[in-house]
Amino acid sequence: DAKTTQPTSMDCAEGRAANLPCNHSTISGNEYVYWYRQIHSQGPQYIIHGLKNNETNEMASLIITEDRKSSTLILPHATLRDTAVYYCIFQRDDYKLSFGAGTTVTVRA
Amino acid sequence: NAGVMQNPRHLVRRRGQEARLRCSPMKGHSHVYWYRQLPEEGLKFMVYLQKENIIDESGMPKERFSAEFPKEGPSILRIQQVVRGDSAAYFCASSPRASGGRTYEQYFGPGTRLTVT
Numbered sequence: 001d002a003k004t005t006q007p008t009s010m011d012c013a014e015g016r017a018a019n020l021p022c023n024h025s026t027i028s029g030n031e032y033v034y035w036y037r038q039i040h041s042q043g044p045q046y047i048i049h050g051l052k053n054n055e056t057n058e059m060a061s062l063i064i065t066e067d068r069k070s071s072t073l074i075l076p077h078a079t080l081r082d083t084a085v086y087y088c089i090f091q092r093d094d095y096k097l098s099f100g101a102g103t104t105v106t107v108r109a
Numbered sequence: 110n111a112g113v114m115q116n117p118r119h120l121v122r123r124r125g126q127e128a129r130l131r132c133s134p135m136k137g138h139s140h141v142y143w144y145r146q147l148p149e150e151g152l153k154f155m156v157y158l159q160k161e162n163i164i165d166e167s168g169m170p171k172e173r174f175s176a177e178f179p180k181e182g183p184s185i186l187r188i189q190q191v192v193r194g195d196s197a198a199y200f201c202a203s204s205p206r207a208s209g210g211r212t213y214e215q216y217f218g219p220g221t222r223l224t225v226t
Binding site: 034036042043046049054092095097098099100101 | 113129140142144151152153154157165168178200202204215217218219220
């Protein structure tokens with residue numbers, strides 16, 4: 001399995017930016033970094049992905065370091081509904097998603 | 110634009126009965142995946158299907174479990190003679206056609222929570 005390292009948990013104040021780090025030092029050149037999240041009792045939700053360049057969509061921004069060994073997911077204005085477990089994975093041809101422990105993010109009012 | 114739909118959302122079966130779980134992928138998506146999540150555990154891949162074809166069923170238990178994605182209608186995950194250990198959340202995901210060897214992001218449904226009594 002492709003391995004990533006994420007902090008176990010983090011808290012964030014509502015309305016503030018949440019910065020979620022992920023280390024993926026064994027990523028190869030053609031593998032993409034993907035982020036998903038799972039809110040309690042719901043299905044996983046795709047957030048964003050990237051290869052080399054930073055990416056932004058309506059949900060989040062993804063910053064990938066130049067050496068591609070780590071990345072940061074940024075939720076620009078966290079809300080209570082962003083409380084979830086966030087998973088960072090990297091993949092190219094493998095459709096079998098496998099999430100590690102992820103980061104449990106708790107957004108507090 | 111409707112997302113991935115699954116039904117039923119909750120299903121209760123007695124041991125030995127059959128469970129049928131349905132999944133309608135997002136419009137325009139031709140790839141369907143089924144995953145199982147046991148209580149307090151991670152997501153486990155079960156099977157990958159395209160219309161009328163099983164592409165990869167390496168995660169499916171060898172007995173009692175089957176899946177199909179017919180030309181018309183939803184994908185079906187079928188569990189025969191259910192046992193208590195089958196109690197879990199079953200998630201379906203879909204993705205658009207892959208190109209250039211890259212697998213696109215997967216969009217998940219809300220899941221079916223199966224309880225076997």
